[in-house]
Amino acid sequence: EIVLTQSPGTLSLSPGETATLSCRASQSVNSNYVAWYQQKPGQAPRLLIYGASSRPSGIPDRFSGSGSGTDFTLTVSRLEPEDFAVYYCQQYGSSPPRTFGQGTKVEIK
Amino acid sequence: EVQLVESGGGLVQPGGSLRLSCAASGFTLSSFEMDWVRLAPGKGLEWVSYISRGGSTIYYADSVKGRFTISRDNAKNSMYLQMNSLRAEDTAIYYCARDRGVFDWGQGTLVTVSS
Numbered sequence: 384e385i386v387l388t389q390s391p392g393t394l395s396l397s398p399g400e401t402a403t404l405s406c407r408a409s410q411s412v413n414s415n416y417v418a419w420y421q422q423k424p425g426q427a428p429r430l431l432i433y434g435a436s437s438r439p440s441g442i443p444d445r446f447s448g449s450g451s452g453t454d455f456t457l458t459v460s461r462l463e464p465e466d467f468a469v470y471y472c473q474q475y476g477s478s479p480p481r482t483f484g485q486g487t488k489v490e491i492k
Numbered sequence: 493e494v495q496l497v498e499s500g501g502g503l504v505q506p507g508g509s510l511r512l513s514c515a516a517s518g519f520t521l522s523s524f525e526m527d528w529v530r531l532a533p534g535k536g537l538e539w540v541s542y543i544s545r546g547g548s549t550i551y552y553a554d555s556v557k558g559r560f561t562i563s564r565d566n567a568k569n570s571m572y573l574q575m576n577s578l579r580a581e582d583t584a585i586y587y588c589a590r591d592r593g594v595f596d597w598g599q600g601t602l603v604t605v606s607s
Contacts, residue, residue, distance in 0.1 A: 416593060418593075418594045418595075420537075420595075422531075422537070426599075427587060427597040427598065427599050427600060428537065428587075428595070428597055430594055430595075430596075433593075433594045469536075471536065471537050473594070473595070475593035475594060479525070479527070479542040479551050479591075480527075480539045480542055480551055480553070481527070481539060481542075481591065481593070481595070482539060483529075483536065483537045483538070483539060484536070485536045486536035486537065
């Protein structure tokens with residue numbers, strides 16, 4: 384089972400700044416099958432990035448993903464008030480379970 | 493439109509049981525693997541269980557193995573999670589998810605285990 388470790392645990396930033404979130408896998412993720420989700424209180428997770436760097440339709444381009452192998456990054460540029468939330472990475476490159484990282488909370492400074 | 497609607501959550505005493513249901517619509521359930529994921533208070537997302545398209549392959553998180561049972565009825569477009577011997581640490585919002593590698597999520601159902 385692949386273990387995903389996210390850092391930092393909490394990121395304190397101001398609107399307009401850039402958030403850089405890290406996700407490190409315990410072994411290489413096949414085909415860079417890493418996804419990122421955003422979750423706000425009382426809501427289901429929302430898919431932001433799949434395949435490490437692809438955005439589903441409707442996701443603003445201030446959300447970008449990068450990385451390969453074991454190291455992946457989610458960048459949120461020009462933070463908007465609605466971007467303050469918890470972010471999770473997930474790997475789906477191996478047979479189930481599709482493991483999650485422990486999450487990074489982006490909070491208003 | 494893909495819809496996943498969970499039901500069956502509620503308040504239960506430690507040691508009790510609950511059966512969660514997930515009603516799927518807008519797609520053919522039999523074409524997709526499915527999962528249950530939970531979010532406990534103050535914690536992160538925790539994958540709970542997986543079931544293959546036909547139900548022949550099943551996995552559980554170690555934290556629920558031997559206590560929870562996942563199942564599906566493709567003819568009824570439904571998936572289930574039978575939860576027995578519930579503990580306080582099982583308190584969480586339980587989400588059903590369509591597994592296409594990435595997950596499509598329901599809105600969740602709250603399970604509270606408390607005396």
